[in-house]
Amino acid sequence: MAQLDLISGVDDRHTLDALFINAPLRDYTLRPRTNDYTLPVLGMAYIATYAQQAGFNVGLLDAEAHGLGIDETAEIVNSAVPRWAAMNLLAPTYEMSARIAAKLDPGIAVMVGGHHAKAMPDRVLADPRMANLRALVLGEGELRVAALLEDERRRRELPGVLWRDPLLGTRAAGIANPRTSAGMLGPDINALPYVNRAFLPQDPYQATPTAADRRLAASRETEQLTTAAHHGHMEANIVGSRGCPYNCTYCGAAVSANPDVTIRVRTPEDIIGELDQLHDEYGVTAFRFVDDLFLGYGRVITEQMEAFTRHRIGDRYVWDATGRINVLDRLPDQDLDRLIANGLREVALGIESGSDRILTAMDKRINVAMTERVTRRLVAHGISVKGYFILGYPGEDQNDLDATVRHIRTLWDIADHHPGDVRASVFEFRPYPGTPVWKTLTDAGYNPDELLAYGDVDLTGDGADESMRQRDEFNFSVGIQFGDVPLQQIRSTLAMLTREQHDRNQSARKATA
Structure with a gap:
């Protein structure tokens, strides 16, 4: 039935x-x-x-x-x-x-x-x-x-x-009717209703307390955050904007793939209203901003943080957000201080590679030195970093792969000497239609049918069973070697790094228990 x-x-x-x-x-x-x-x-x-x-x-x-x-x-x-x-x-x-x-x-x-x-x-x-x-x-x-x-x-x-x-x-x-279809393609996001969480079976959710939670709570004098750090926050995901001005070659949100999307940011009052509504209705005290712009555009950061300060958000909530390395690199220390005072717990960064050559091919507008500099500044302020990395990008050779492994371990070492943490989330490259790199690959003669042949891959054979938990949504591949490194070596490296990150997570939990 x-x-x-x-x-x-x-x-x-x-x-x-x-x-x-x-x-x-x-x-x-x-x-x-x-x-x-x-x-x-x-x-x-x-x-x-x-x-x-x-x-x-x-x-x-x-x-x-x-x-x-x-x-x-x-x-x-x-x-x-x-x-x-x-x-x-x-x-x-x-x-x-x-x-x-x-x-x-x-x-x-x-x-x-x-x-x-x-x-x-x-x-x-x-x-x-x-x-x-x-x-x-x-x-x-x-x-x-x-x-x-x-x-x-x-x-x-x-x-x-x-x-x-x-x-x-x-x-x-359909042929647009000027009388009835105005605004149909890009609605006013401040006029949209808050998401009815009844439609989401796993949001809000009770999160497991992390080392970052405990460190942050230790630096605050609020009973609410201290209690949540020991028992786990009630957390919810939230969107603060739509659209992205960047053109990372592998990303479906790349501006060249979405010329119809107007970049729009919700007003601080609209966002704060949703934070308070989720707290009042579900007891949420931690939020994750999953959009590209919340910490990816200087003007947006300034506008949102001024409102967060007025509403004393940092006294009541903690939050994570995606960010842009080149934007954060330009922020003065006083702005980082304001971010942490307003409750920022962790920034998710698309670091992607430890090779400047590959970063240029990805049109990331960053380099390895910039990533290390930004990471050091963030973790020194007590802001943790979740870094995303791609292995097996088209044109990647053994030197590029080795550079990425060294880069991740360098970032871990930086975190070991500061209050903030660094987590590495590593993926095998897979192409998406509509992205800039998709056109590059098909122009080079790759068959679209083969590029679309996604299949799930069980990576636990490399002795990383426990560390591979909670990665079902990421372990899939089109089974094509796009660079010079054999696919099996890419996957073994991915499993190795994931296992090392899992071991770091376990050590951090024991140290803060």
Whole structure:
């Protein structure tokens, strides 16, 4: 029997207008998942929240969070009998999404969106497994999805909505109606409702206390933070902006891949209102800003921190955020002091490589010396760093790989002499359609079908079983060697670094217990 109770946010007393489906990265009936937490699908929850406030009964099925298989996911959707099934298409999960779509009852209309739909719309429209596809939405979907739920025929006047003409087999597209479609492509993000967390089965969540939590609490005189550091914060993820002005070659958010996206930042008052709402409703005391700009643009940092100071955010909450190394490098020490006073706990940085040659190829606008300088300044102020690294980037040779390993260990050594911590999160390179490097690879003769052949990889064979826990969502590959280093060596290096990071985590927990 279908597990309808896995559908989040739905009112089961009424007909279901739409069921939003986050497909699993792999079929978990074949091999159960090992981790028990995945990042929440905030973009999908935004759309569901807006549709709900527009008067529609919608639900969200996070098949990845629940560790579902393809058949089980399709069975739940069919049993729920929604008018629409809405899917977020990402390159690593596209195959799972298409196989689920093929198993849905013909009476359920399908709409899709997401990075993969935007990058390869004609390929998606032509997929016979998407026979029930009635709307492909390019870009931000809140307003247009609600319009489609109101009346499918409105797709004819909605910009950025595509479908396949059933008679001609050609692509059809909505033609914007100036009277009714203003602002459809880029909604005012300050006017959008706060995300209804009922749609997210794992957000907010009770986090395990970290060494960074305890160190930060020790430096504060607030009972709330000290207690949370010992028992674990209630944490929530949040978005502070949309769009990115940078053009990192491997990233789906690269500005060249998203010319339609206007960069917008939420007002400090709107953000702080959501922080307080999450605290009042769920007891949240820690937040993670997952967007690209919160600590990636100098003016935004200044504006947000002035408001955080006025509202005494640092006395009440802690938070993490993504940041840009080149921007943080220009911040004076007094601004770093203000960040820590306002509750900043950790910055996630796209460090990516220890080779300046590879960083240039990635268009990162940073170098190794800059990363070491920024890391040293951050951890000296008590701000921890989570660094992301890519192994096996196109053109990478053994010297580049060795440089990345040395770089990570240098950053760990820097952290060992300062109050802040450094965590390294290492991934195997995989290409995404629509990114600058995708075009480079296809222009060089790589077959798009082979570049899209994502498969999950079990990396625990290198003796790193425990250290590989909670990495299901990252262990996948297209199985192609893009540089000079053999793929197996890339994976062995990845496992080695992950094992060393796990050992550091364990030592830190013991030291702060």
